[in-house]
Structures are given as structure tokens and as C-alpha cells.
Amino acid sequence: MTEYVSKKNNITKKDFTKIFWLSFLMQANFTYQKMQGVGFCIAIQHVLRKIWPDDADYQKSLQRHLAPFNMTVAPAPLIMGISIAMEEKAKEEENYDFEAINAVKVALMGPLSGVGDAFFWGIFKLLASGLALGFAQQGNPIAPLVLLAVFNIPNFLTRWYSLKIGYARGQEFLGELETSGKLQLITYCAGILGMVSAGCMIAMWCGVSCPLSFEVNGETFVIQETLDSIFPKLLPLVCVLCGYSLIKKGWSSGKITLVLALIGFVLGVLRIVG
């Protein structure tokens, strides 16, 4: 028995599973021309054909979805779901404003990427790297598995459910989240979790230390021990904040890398850092 998502256009559950898998290919040919535009189109092409049996309509729908597109990839299926729902609506209603479809896509790209980046780069990637680091430092081959699992479980779940939610009630759902300020609130809360994790990671993994020591009246005086008794991990924090202020000054990453490598080299030779 075939399970239908939309009986009137003969769209089956299988079609949606296909969109899910094709959505992974979205950036396979990322270009400055259309960014992920073609990748977006190929993921929903088979459904567009079902909605528009007539060639002229089908051509227009393809052209609509070949427009430049760019967003965080994991929640992108949400917009695919919304697009399909809108295409179906466009078919039913006379005088449907087709421009609205791309307008909605463009309008959703930004806020959805904001939430997506906060979760996928700010939390999942950070936790995945952080958890795997400990294993990797011991040379334990389980490390890549830990990293991939921690990141990909939310990655796969988000793709699957966002596609379903997007189709079923995406536009209203997102519109409501945005006007009520919930979307901002969720992004901010994701930021809280991200920042707590970032603080923890820097203290745990950023290893800047000072090997300097002095002999004073026969007693050895180790600078790092004194620093540790004031605030452990003070040096890494200072260095990270210096790097941060250079980034905020608008220096390019190449320039900062070069300058820090040089300063670090000199400090290392002088045994102030190491």
C-alpha cells in the first residue's frame, strides 16, 4: 500500500524520503552564481513534476526554484517543505501570486540560518569536537566516531522533521515564531548554551603556559604556579581575548595568523611562552 502525503497530487511518502536524501547533496556544486540554488531545485524536482504535469507550468516552477539560494544546510528541508506546500496552493488557486514563493524562501533563509548556525555551529559542532578531543588526545580510534555521532544525530533528525513540519504547517509555524519573538528567544538560548560550552572548552583545551622561573635566595620561583594560585588558566584567557580583539578590529585571518605565529615564535625562543 502506498502512503500518500498529498493524495490530490499523487505525492507519496516515498517522494518525501527522496527529498530527505537529496537534501544532503545541496552543496555538491556550490558556486558564486547560484550558491545552493541548483541543489535546492534537484531535491524537489520530482515533486514539482507531479504537481505540474503540464510542461509550461513545470518549466516555470523549475525556473522559480533554480533561483540563488543559500542557508545553513541542516534546516533547509523546512524551506523545501514550505515550497512544495506553496506550489500545491498555487495550482489550486487562480490568480496566485507566484512571486510570493520566492519571496517567502528569501525571507525565511536569514532567520532560519540564524537559528541553524547557533545550533549546528555553536552547539552541536562544538560539543562534537569537545567530546572527541579527549579521545583523540589519547590516540583512541573511537574519537572520529564520537564526533560524527554527536553531530549527525541532530543533523539527520533536523532534516527529516523540518521537512515534515515545513510541508504540514511551515509558513504559519515560522511566521508565528518570528512575530512572537520566540525565534529570537530560541536563538538567544542556544547562544547561552554555546557560550557556556565555549568558556569551558577554552579553559580545558587552550594550553598557553609560561615556563619562566627565577632563583631568589636559593628558592625557585615559578611564574606559572603563582598565576595558577590567582586564577587558573589566566594566560589562555588573556591570549584568546587578545586574538578576539584583533578579529573585532577587522584584521584578516591571514594577517592575524602571521602576526601571532611571529610573536609566539619570539616568545617561545625567549622561553616566556611554551
Next chain:
Amino acid sequence: MSFIQMVLLAAACAFCRMEGGWFGECKFRQPICTSFFVGLILGNIPEALKIGAQFEMIWMGTAGIGPVAHLDVTTGGFLGTVVALVSGKGFEAAMLFALPASMIMQFAESLWNTAFGYFDVKIDNDVANGVYNKVFSTFMIAAALRVLVEFAVVLAWLLAAGAFSEAMSVEFPAWLENGLGGAGQLLNSYGFAMLLSIMMDTELIPFFMIGYTLAAFAGTAYNMIGIGVIGLALAWIYYIIANKFGGKKAVAAAADEWED
């Protein structure tokens, strides 16, 4: 490195680069994953993973956000790990090779992003002329070509990495070792600075302070899971308060609504 090893390495590196395109950014690109493949092929997984962990840290903050080409941590970390294993010199030598490589590959990426736009134009023309069944195949041909290009370029890089490793395998004087060590530590902190810069918001500073202080004083008594739970609890508390009493963000959004 034997020739077969080099071909395998180039294939593995191209595979890891494919993840962003073919497997939906599933993070094979991270140095911890790429170094695993290097270790597998060169026969020293534990050592490779230790190098990978170091690269993971100096590039902690590189994120693929926005439409521009990003620092190529995949190819850079991969080549760096190869250099470390072949020269036996460890992370400092690896870094000397990987940092410029990752920047050059970032530039190469932006060239390909431009050149492969040719296929976008071709697809547009096909659709305009009523050829609909070629959209997918043209897209996949372009995608496959990109993998081949990556494979060829990495193969060339590996030749350079081999020569570089040989030059590196001499005994370093102590001052050079110290200097490279110092450079490594500062670059490590820069990676974390980048991480801060993509997430920082003045209002989030207190949460950063909580995470940092807990881990700094407790040391290894805490781990990421413990801190993650504390972070989740804090986020949750904020969410509840904001929802109940209209937190700052919610109020700001409501104000926006009035203006509309």
C-alpha cells in the same frame, strides 16, 4: 610514502572534502576525522589522532557560515598530519606546512566556486529550452568533477609534503623547537578567539564567565557533558523567565511588532 599510499591519501582527502557537498556537512572535514584516515593509511592511528586533536583546537573557531570560501581545514589538517607522521617531527612541523596550505586551498576554493558557475548557466539554458531531465545529471557531473579536481590537487600537494617532510626530518636546534612551540600555543588561542567571535554577544558574556570559571578551577573534574548540562539548565531557566515575564528579547520583538 609509497605511490599507492599517496593515491590512497589523495582519495581519502577528496572523500573528506566531499562531505560538505555530497553528505550534507556531516563533519568528515574535521581534523579529528581526516587524521584518522591518514593514520589508517600510514599505519599509525594513535599518533595521527593526537596530531588531529591539535589541529582541531587551532581551528576550533572556523565555521562555514555565509557564502564565501572558508579556511580549508580539511586539506590543511590532512596534509599537516601526513607531514607530522612522515617527518616524525610532530605538530610544530605539521603546522608549518598546514597553515599556508589551508590558506592557499581557501583561495583555490573561491576560484572553483566561480568556475563551476558554468554548470549553473548550462542548467538555466537547458531548462529554458525545455530539456528538464538533465538538471540532475549536469549537477552531479559538476559535483563529480569537483571531487576529481580535489583528488588531483591533493596528489600534487602530497608530493610537496613528502619533500617538505624530508627537509624537516633533521634534528632541530632547541631554540627553534621552543619558538615553534610558542607559535603553536598562540595560534591555538587564536582558534578559540575565532570561536568566540562567531558567537559573542555582549549579553552572553556572563554565561561565558560561568563556563570558563567552572572549568578553569575544577580542571578535569568537569567534562564537556557536565558543562553542557549546566549550560542547558541556564538556557532553560532564561527561556522560562523570558516566556513568563517577557524577557528582554521577547519585549524587543513585541515592540517591533507595534512598529509594523
